[in-house]
Structures are given as structure tokens and as C-alpha cells.
Amino acid sequence: MTKIMTDIRKLAEAFARPTLLFYALPWLMLLLVLGTIAQRYIGLYQSQKIFFGSFVLWVGFFPLPGAYTTLGIIALGLCAKLLLKSPLKKHKAGTLIAHASMLLLLLGGLITAISREEGYMVLGDNDSSHQVLDYHQRELAIIKNGDVVEAIPHGELHIGKVITDPGIPFSITISNYCYQCKATARQNPDISLRGLAAKMDITSAPLDQEDAKNQSGVVFSISGASKEADGSYLSYEALNQQPEFTIGKDKYQVLMRQSERDIPFTIHLLHFDKVEYPGTNVARSYQSQVEVIDGALKWNALIEMNQPLRYRGYTLYQSSFIENDGKLFTVLAVVKNSGALFPYLAVLTLCIGLVIHLIIVFSRKKVL
Amino acid sequence: MRFLLLFLLFFPVSLQAAYKEDLDYSAFAHIPVLHEGRIKPLDSFARVFLKKMYGDKSLPDEAAISWLAQAMFDPQDAMQEPIFVVRVPEVVSILSLPKRTYAVYSFSEMAAVMGGQEQLIKGLLAKDKKALTADDQELIRLYMNVSDFAEIAGAFSLLLPFPDNPDLTYLDTLKSKEKIDAALKETVKLKGDKIEQYSEEEQRNAKLSYRISVLEALDSHNILLRIIPPAWQGTEEWLSPWAVIENGAGSPASLALFHDWQALAKAYNSDDAASWNALSEKLYQTGVHSPHVRPFSLSLEVFYNAVDPLNRSIIGYIIGVLVTLTYIVLSSRGVAKEWLRIAAYTIILISTGMHGLALLMRVAILMRPPVSTLYESMIFVSFMSSCFGLWMEWKKKGGESLLISGIIASLLIAAANVFAADSDTLEVLVAVLNTNFWLGTHVVCITTGYASALVAGAIAHIYLIKRALGKTEVTALMDLQRRLHSIALVALLFTSVGTMLGGIWADQSWGRFWGWDPKENGALWIVLWLIWALHGRIAGQLREVGFACVMAFITIVVALAWVGVNLLSVGLHSYGFTDVAANSLMVFCGTEIVLIGGVTVMAVRRSKFV
Numbered sequence: 003m004t005k006i007m008t009d010i011r012k013l014a015e016a017f018a019r020p021t022l023l024f025y026a027l028p029w030l031m032l033l034l035v036l037g038t039i040a041q042r043y044i045g046l047y048q049s050q051k052i053f054f055g056s057f058v059l060w061v062g063f064f065p066l067p068g069a070y071t072t073l074g075i076i077a078l079g080l081c082a083k084l085l086l087k088s089p090l091k092k093h094k095a096g097t098l099i100a101h102a103s104m105l106l107l108l109l110g111g112l113i114t115a116i117s118r119e120e121g122y123m124v125l126g127d128n129d130s131s132h133q134v135l136d137y138h139q140r141e142l143a144i145i146k147n148g149d150v151v152e153a154i155p156h157g158e159l160h161i162g163k164v165i166t167d168p169g170i171p172f173s174i175t176i177s178n179y180c181y182q183c184k185a186t187a188r189q190n191p192d193i194s195l196r197g198l199a200a201k202m203d204i205t206s207a208p209l210d211q212e213d214a215k216n217q218s219g220v221v222f223s224i225s226g227a228s229k230e231a232d233g234s235y236l237s238y239e240a241l242n243q244q245p246e247f248t249i250g251k252d253k254y255q256v257l258m259r260q261s262e263r264d265i266p267f268t269i270h271l272l273h274f275d276k277v278e279y280p281g282t283n284v285a286r287s288y289q290s291q292v293e294v295i296d297g298a299l300k301w302n303a304l305i306e307m308n309q310p311l312r313y314r315g316y317t318l319y320q321s322s323f324i325e326n327d328g329k330l331f332t333v334l335a336v337v338k339n340s341g342a343l344f345p346y347l348a349v350l351t352l353c354i355g356l357v358i359h360l361i362i363v364f365s366r367k368k369v370l
Numbered sequence: 371m372r373f374l375l376l377f378l379l380f381f382p383v384s385l386q387a388a389y390k391e392d393l394d395y396s397a398f399a400h401i402p403v404l405h406e407g408r409i410k411p412l413d414s415f416a417r418v419f420l421k422k423m424y425g426d427k428s429l430p431d432e433a434a435i436s437w438l439a440q441a442m443f444d445p446q447d448a449m450q451e452p453i454f455v456v457r458v459p460e461v462v463s464i465l466s467l468p469k470r471t472y473a474v475y476s477f478s479e480m481a482a483v484m485g486g487q488e489q490l491i492k493g494l495l496a497k498d499k500k501a502l503t504a505d506d507q508e509l510i511r512l513y514m515n516v517s518d519f520a521e522i523a524g525a526f527s528l529l530l531p532f533p534d535n536p537d538l539t540y541l542d543t544l545k546s547k548e549k550i551d552a553a554l555k556e557t558v559k560l561k562g563d564k565i566e567q568y569s570e571e572e573q574r575n576a577k578l579s580y581r582i583s584v585l586e587a588l589d590s591h592n593i594l595l596r597i598i599p600p601a602w603q604g605t606e607e608w609l610s611p612w613a614v615i616e617n618g619a620g621s622p623a624s625l626a627l628f629h630d631w632q633a634l635a636k637a638y639n640s641d642d643a644a645s646w647n648a649l650s651e652k653l654y655q656t657g658v659h660s661p662h663v664r665p666f667s668l669s670l671e672v673f674y675n676a677v678d679p680l681n682r683s684i685i686g687y688i689i690g691v692l693v694t695l696t697y698i699v700l701s702s703r704g705v706a707k708e709w710l711r712i713a714a715y716t717i718i719l720i721s722t723g724m725h726g727l728a729l730l731m732r733v734a735i736l737m738r739p740p741v742s743t744l745y746e747s748m749i750f751v752s753f754m755s756s757c758f759g760l761w762m763e764w765k766k767k768g769g770e771s772l773l774i775s776g777i778i779a780s781l782l783i784a785a786a787n788v789f790a791a792d793s794d795t796l797e798v799l800v801a802v803l804n805t806n807f808w809l810g811t812h813v814v815c816i817t818t819g820y821a822s823a824l825v826a827g828a829i830a831h832i833y834l835i836k837r838a839l840g841k842t843e844v845t846a847l848m849d850l851q852r853r854l855h856s857i858a859l860v861a862l863l864f865t866s867v868g869t870m871l872g873g874i875w876a877d878q879s880w881g882r883f884w885g886w887d888p889k890e891n892g893a894l895w896i897v898l899w900l901i902w903a904l905h906g907r908i909a910g911q912l913r914e915v916g917f918a919c920v921m922a923f924i925t926i927v928v929a930l931a932w933v934g935v936n937l938l939s940v941g942l943h944s945y946g947f948t949d950v951a952a953n954s955l956m957v958f959c960g961t962e963i964v965l966i967g968g969v970t971v972m973a974v975r976r977s978k979f980v
Binding site: 019020021023024027028030031034035037038039041042046049050054107110111114120278279280281282284285286287288307308309310317319321335336337342345346348349352353356357359360363364 | 404405406407408593596605606607608798800801804805807808855856859860862863866867870871873874875877878879880881882883884885886887888891892894895898899901902905906908909911935938
């Protein structure tokens with residue numbers, strides 16, 4: 003037992019040495035540079051997934067430590083350093099606080115990575131919504147009389163998957179699925195193909211650099227519903243026409259779409275205002291005058307650039323706007339992040355730590 | 371085609387351009403105009419366009435403001451002035467322009483050849499920017515410049531006398547325009563469309579009607595010279611003279627202004643200095659008493675343009691560097707002249723003072739913190755680098771810190787001028803940047819970090835060179851190492867806090883602390899590099915030469931993180947300049963790799979350890 007403890011201590015001490023950081027940092031910097039350059043060719047979303055959001059970086063069949071692993075090792079090293087190699091001495095106060103701030107930042111990053119929910123809502127004047135669209139996630143939604151019965155995330159869809167649910171009197175079998183699809187004309191239509199599926203099919207296409215431009219699609223067959231409803235259908239994000247069928251008195255829709263989430267209150271847009279510099283098309287400011295409706299509570303709030311609205315753990319930001327047929331729509335980013343406070347604490351402690359350390363260094367003679 | 375029409379409209383033309391050198395342009399230069407979202411003095415407006423067209427803010431024998439006055443009030447003469455510089459020699463052949471040693475052409479020459487190129491230009495404008503060749507880009511640039519000149523030259527055409535009828539202007543015909551058109555229609559109805567069959571009166575009427583319609587076709591959409599202040603409360607929109615007519619925005623006040631401008635044009639063309647001065651002053655007073663105009667800011671901007679403190683400080687920095695070098699060379703020969711060092715210090719101090727004054731003037735003109743564009747970051751980093759150098763020299767005499775001060779500051783101001791290219795460097799900000807709090811904290815902090823990192827890189831260069839030459843005493847080398855370590859810590863403080871403040875700003879604006887945007891990654895790269903170097907030094911992996919070598923390379927890291935990431939043209943921060951940057955950046959990085967690599971190898975050979 004003592005030997006194990008000794009070994010653990012030795013390992014922890016090895017982690018606590020700056021040598022670990024000396025070798026981990028060049029790798030992290032390499033990932034950073036490669037991931038940045040890759041953005042030009044594969045877009046931010048894909049690059050982020052491969053270089054900054056993975057535990058393992060696969061180079062062909064060869065696994066290398068991803069950014070999460072590297073940051074994890076650095077965080078362990080920091081913990082070990084703070085526990086084992088940080089005596090509470092006056093002249094070490096600055097470095098101690100600065101190192102603690104880095105740990106705080108990494109901890110905040112971890113909590114954010116686990117807990118963060120983000121999306122957006124698009125509203126025109128006098129529109130209301132309590133639903134947030136996800137930037138990246140897609141889902142196959144089964145809707146009965148306007149209510150979502152089940153939503154299957156795109157990551158769980160694959161050819162051959164069978165979907166059943168006690169709330170629906172039929173089963174769905176996926177016969178084709180792609181995250182980014184292109185439409186093709188169907189060569190040999192048969193009588194089981196319904197709606198658009200009778201005329202077109204989908205095939206996988208190279209991913210677009212901007213994830214929002216990827217258009218997911220699915221071909222599925224319905225069985226056990228009724229003679230009229232059973233058959234194959236196609237749902238493709240790029241199209242307005244989506245599969246619909248009726249069983250008895252119930253109307254069903256099965257469609258691919260951006261994932262939607264409810265938030266526990268409603269936002270009603272009173273007015274969106276875009277102010278331009280006079281004589282130009284350059285925006286000087288955007289702002290959304292909204293009414294927040296939470297049960298019986300109602301009040302007005304202003305969301306503008308650099309001035310978000312924070313309520314019930316959600317933060318609503320003035321993200322962008324859309325102009326369509328002369329009408330303006332506000333785009334509000336909606337974020338829930340339990341780790342949001344950590345960067346604020348980290349920057350404060352880092353600043354204090356480094357300033358103390360600099361004062362200590364500069365108070366020594368012959369520094370400059 | 372419309373350029374040609376404009377040219378012909380003012381035909382016949384005088385063959386020699388006549389400058390009005392005896393007129394006083396000081397009040398005229400201060401008259402406010404709305405351009406690119408900002409109210410600026412006519413002096414700045416003139417300089418911006420002359421820089422775009424001619425490549426310089428003045429002509430060899432004429433100030434920008436007098437060139438503008440001529441273009442506005444005496445367009446037929448201004449059209450003969452060679453002001454369009456063709457930067458790509460092949461374009462001279464493409465446009466069939468006459469070949470000259472210095473490829474500069476007048477509007478009349480350009481209009482004659484551009485008229486036939488409109489389809490080509492339209493095709494180029496529709497093309498993806500990345501697919502444009504250097505010739506294409508130059509053609510587009512010239513077309514835009516010729517269009518801008520046409521707008522400036524036509525801005526007052528409604529107030530200027532018709533060339534064939536000096537007593538009449540378009541403005542005079544406004545009320546009778548319908549009658550003139552109706553009379554012509556009646557004549558055509560009765561006598562057909564052959565003008566020789568008309569009476570003298572009818573011919574005069576037909577010519578006038580034609581003249582009016584041509585003028586309207588050419589200039590009625592002219593909006594560039596927004597010189598008429600808003601007539602009503604609640605609007606910030608200044609209008610061009612033509613837009614006042616076209617938008618139906620006329621008022622008694624605007625009519626009075628029209629008459630003043632008309633009288634000013636007359637005074638200009640008749641060389642009536644007294645009227646010119648009085649009217650310029652009157653129009654200036656009307657302009658500055660309009661809403662949202664700050665008279666102090668206008669005067670300051672005219673002063674800033676005239677003094678050009680940034681480019682003057684470059685001269686001071688270069689002289690300071692030369693004096694410092696003389697001092698260092700004499701010191702190495704044992705004949706140190708302390709007064710030379712003091713002189714160099716004073717010269718660089720004065721240059722830094724002028725540099726700082728330029729930054730303060732820009733803050734007062736734009737009413738925002740000093741850094742928000744790539745150009746501004748360069749002139750701020752150069753200022754801070756100079757301050758760091760002066761501070762270090764104050765603490766430890768020797769001249770090296772003065773070299774650092776002068777070289778970094780002058781190089782960065784020169785680079786800023788290259789990156790600024792033809793644009794106005796005093797510009798308005800897009801919505802997300804339009805926040806004084808974050809510009810004053812995050813941006814100032816991170817750019818101070820860039821400055822300290824560059825100074826650290828420069829100290830590392832000096833250390834390696836001294837070590838490679840092997841003629842410096844050990845104590846002096848140790849002293850440099852201590853300085854390098856200290857300034858690296860300062861750089862770490864500013865870059866890390868600045869980067870994290872940037873994350874908090876992003877959290878406030880875009881809803882996320884970190885988005886792996888290239889600019890964010892670039893800032894993080896600098897921070898990680900500094901942490902790596904400092905921990906390598908602590909861990910013992912990097913000895914003196916190794917630490918200096920890693921710190922010397924921070925110059926490349928800063929250059930790539932600061933300017934290089936803009937070349938990727940992706941992400942939310944890609945608002946920097948990109949076209950000119952690539953080659954200079956490659957040359958800089960290549961030179962640095964060879965230099966640092968070379969001196970490090972030499973230093974290692976002279977050392978027992980690295």
C-alpha cells in the first residue's frame with residue numbers, strides 16, 4: 003500500500019514539474035496552428051471538431067493526443083503543481099495566484115463543454131417564440147397534430163434503424179440518410195414511393211465549410227399505419243414540402259430539421275431597429291425591443307450589441323439580423339452556460355497574480 | 371459612355387489648367403461634409419480622393435484642397451489635370467493609353483478610353499474577388515476612381531452656368547423646366563424633329579431642353595459630395611446638392627445655401643478673393659452650426675492633416691537610430707560620447723511625444739479609444755514599443771534600447787502606411803466594435819502586449835548577436851537576459867489578460883467566451899509561446915541562448931497572429947487588410963528565420979551549452 007502511495011506521489015511530482023508543460027505546449031500550439039489554417043479549407047465547425055474538440059487526433063490510423071487530452075494533461079499538471087510544489091511563501095504569491103487562475107479557466111472550459119446549450123431565434127416585429135433553434139444539431143421530428151411526439155438526433159440516424167414509439171401507431175425504417183445531401187432525380191420510381199420520394203432521391207455530398215449550409219435528408223418507410231399511409235417518404239431540409247399523412251383523425255408529419263429546444267419563457271419582439279451611419283450601409287447599432295413573458299409576469303427589455311439580456315440562467319444576445327423582402331428579422335443568440343462566470347473570475351485572478359509577480363520581480367535590483 | 375458625355379458636356383475646354391493660387395483655402399478646407407458615415411472637413415475629403423486617384427495626398431504643385439475646389443467649380447479645367455495613376459503597366463496597353471514614364475493621365479484621357487470598357491468592367495465587378503487578376507483589380511480601381519471624379523466634378527453642375535449660356539444654370543430652369551419641355555413637344559408636333567426647321571427661339575429652347583436632360587441623366591444620382599446639412603431636426607442625413615433636388619428635400623435654408631455655393635463658385639472662377647474668403651467663412655459657419663458637428667474636431671482634423679505628425683515622427687525615429695548607432699560604434703572603439711546618447715534619447719523622446727500627440731488627436735477627432743482597426747493597432751503598437759524602449763534606456767543606459775525604440779516604431783508606422791493603402795485611416799466602426807469600454811480595455815491591453823512582445827523579441831535579437839560576436843562581457847550578457855526575462859513577463863501579463871478580456875467581450879457580444887476564431891487563436895498562440903519560453907527557462911530545458919532564440923522567434927509569432935491570420939479571410943475578426951500583407955509578411959518571416967537561425971548557430975558554437 004505504501005509502495006502504491008509512493009508511486010502515485012512520484013507520478014504526481016513528475017506531473018507537477020514544468021517539464022511536462024514544456025513538452026505539452028508545443029503540441030498544443032501545433033494543434034492550434036493546424037486547426038486555424040484548416041478553417042480556410044474545411045470551415046470553422048469541422049476544424050473545431052477535429053483539432054480543438056477531440057480527445058484523439060487521428061492521422062490516418064495513427065492516434066495522437068487531441069486538444070482535450072493535451073489540456074487534460076496540462077490541467078492535471080497544474081493541480082499537481084498547486085498541491086505539491088507550491089509552498090505558501092510571500093515571493094511565490096504571484097505565481098501561485100496566476101497558476102490557480104489558469105486552473106479556474108480550464109475548469110470553466112470543462113463545465114462549459116459539458117453544460118453549454120446554445121442556439122438562436124429569428125423574430126420579426128410582433129413575433130413571439132419560446133423555442134430555440136440549434137446552430138448545428140439536426141433531428142428527425144415526428145409531429146402529431148402539431149405536437150412533437152419524438153425527435154431523434156441526427157447522430158442516432160443510420161440506414162436500417164427502426165423507430166417505434168408508444169405514441170405513434172406505425173413504425174419508421176430509415177432506408178437512406180445523409181448529413182449533407184444533394185438531391186438527385188429518381189430513376190425507377192415504384193408505387194410504394196410517396197410524395198417527393200417518387201420523383202427524387204438523396205445522396206451524400208461533401209460537407210460545406212459553413213455547417214449551417216449543410217442540408218440533411220432522410221428517406222424512410224412507414225409501415226403498420228394504413229394502406230394509404232404506408233410507403234416510402236423523403237424529407238430534405240432544403241425543401242419546403244415535407245411528408246404528411248393522416249391516420250384516422252390524426253395528422254402526422256415526419257421531417258428533418260434543425261433541432262429545437264424550449265426555453266422556460268417567451269420572447270415577444272416589439273421592434274427591431276437597425277441604425278446605420280448616415281449616408282452609408284454600415285450598421286452603427288442593432289437593437290431589439292422585446293417583451294419577456296414568463297407565466298403571468300411580463301416586462302419590456304432592450305437587447306443590443308454588447309448589452310445582452312440575462313434571465314433564468316439564459317443569456318440572449320443581439321447576434322445578427324436578416325433582411326427578407328424588405329422586412330427585418332432580428333437574430334437573437336440564446337445561450338445557457340453554467341461555466342460563464344469562470345472566465346470573469348479567471349481574468350481577475352490572473353491579472354492580480356501576474357501584477358503581484360511583476361512587482362516582486364521588478365522590486366529586485368538590476369532587473370532592467 | 372457617361373464619362374465621355376460628362377467630358378463633352380463641358381466642351382469646349384481650355385487647354386491649360388489654371389490654378390487659383392491666390393485664393394485663401396483655409397476656411398474652405400474646414401467646411402464640413404458627410405463622407406463614409408462621418409462628418410469631416412473638406413480638406414480630409416480632398417486628401418482621401420486625391421490619395422486614391424493620384425497615390426499621394428497632394429499634387430506636385432498643388433494642395434489637395436485647391437484641386438478639389440477646381441474639380442467642384444471649374445470641372446472643365448480639372449478634367450485636363452493628370453491625376454489618375456495607372457499602377458499596373460499592362461493596363462496602360464489594355465486601355466490603349468499613351469505610354470509615359472510616369473503613367474498618370476487626366477480625366478479627359480481616361481474618359482475617352484473607359485467609355486468603351488464599361489461592359490468589361492461590369493463583368494469584372496460581377497466576378498468573385500478571388501478570381502480577379504492584378505490587371506482586373508487595377509481596371510476596377512481606375513473605373514471607381516474615374517466614377518468618383520465624375521461625381522465630384524458633377525456635384526455642383528446644377529449651380530454652375532451652362533457652357534453655352536453663362537447667364538443660366540440648371541437651378542434657374544427648375545421652375546420653368548416643364549414649360550421648356552412642353553414648348554419643345556409643341557414645336558416637334560408642329561415642325562417635326564429637324565432642328566434646322568425651327569425658329570431661333572425654338573432652337574434655343576430645344577438646346578436648353580437637351581442640355582437639361584443630359585445633365586439630369588448624368589448627375590441626378592450624384593450623392594458623393596454630401597455637403598448640404600440636414601434641414602430638419604431628427605435626421606443626420608446630409609445631402610448632395612443634386613440629392614436635395616431629387617429627394618424633394620429643398621427648403622428656404624437649402625435654397626440660401628445653394629445661392630451661397632453658387633456665389634462661391636462664381637468668386638472662384640472670377641478670382642474674386644474677397645468674396646471667396648467671405649463666402650467660404652459663411653458656408654463654414656453654416657456647416658458647423660448644424661446638428662452633430664463638432665467645430666473643434668473639424669479644426670483639429672485639418673491641423674492633423676497639415677502637420678502629419680505620424681510621418682514626421684518617422685523622420686525623428688530614423689535620425690535617432692542613426693545617432694544611436696554612431697554612439698554605439700564609438701563606444702565599441704572606446705571613444706564613447708555620452709552627449710551623443712543623450713541627443714539620441716532626446717530625439718527619440720520628441721518623436722515619441724509627437725507620435726503620442728498624433729494618437730491623442732485621433733482620439734479627440736473620432737471620440738473613441740486609440741485602437742480599433744489594423745492600421746490603428748500598428749501605430750499604437752509602434753508607440754508603445756517606443757515607450758518601452760525609452761523606459762528601458764532610462765533604467766539602463768547603453769543605447770540598445772534606443773535602437774529598439776526607433777527601429778520598431780519607424781518600421782511599424784511605415785508598415786501601417788502600406789496597409790492603410792488608399793483608405794481614410796480615420797474611419798467609423800461596425801456595430802460590434804462600436805463600444806468604447808471594450809476598445810479601451812481589451813484592445814489597448816492586447817496591443818500593449820504585442821508591443822512588449824516585440825520589444826522582448828528585439829532584446830533577444832541583440833542578445834543573440836552579441837553572443838554570436840563573442841565580444842561582450844558576461845555581466846552585460848547576464849544583464850540582457852534579466853531584461854529579456856522581465857519584459858517577457860510584462861508581455862505575458864498584457865497578452866494573457868488582453869486575450870481573456872477579448873473572450874469576455876466575445877461573451878458579451880456573441881454569446882461565447884471562446885470560438886476558436888483565427889484572431890483568438892493567434893492571440894492564444896502568443897500567450898502559449900510566452901508561457902512555453904518562460905517555463906522552459908524555469909524548467910532548465912532552455913538555457914540562455916535557447917531562451918533568447920525562442921524569444922527572438924516571438925516576432926514571427928506576433929506578426930502571424932496579428933496580421934497573418936487576416937490572410938486566412940475567415941472568422942468574425944477578418945476585418946483587416948489582406949492584399950498587401952502576404953508578400954511583406956513572407957519576406958519578414960523568411961528574413962527572421964535566417965537571421966535568428968544564423969546567429970543562434972553562431973552563438974551556440976561560441977558557447978559550451980545552450
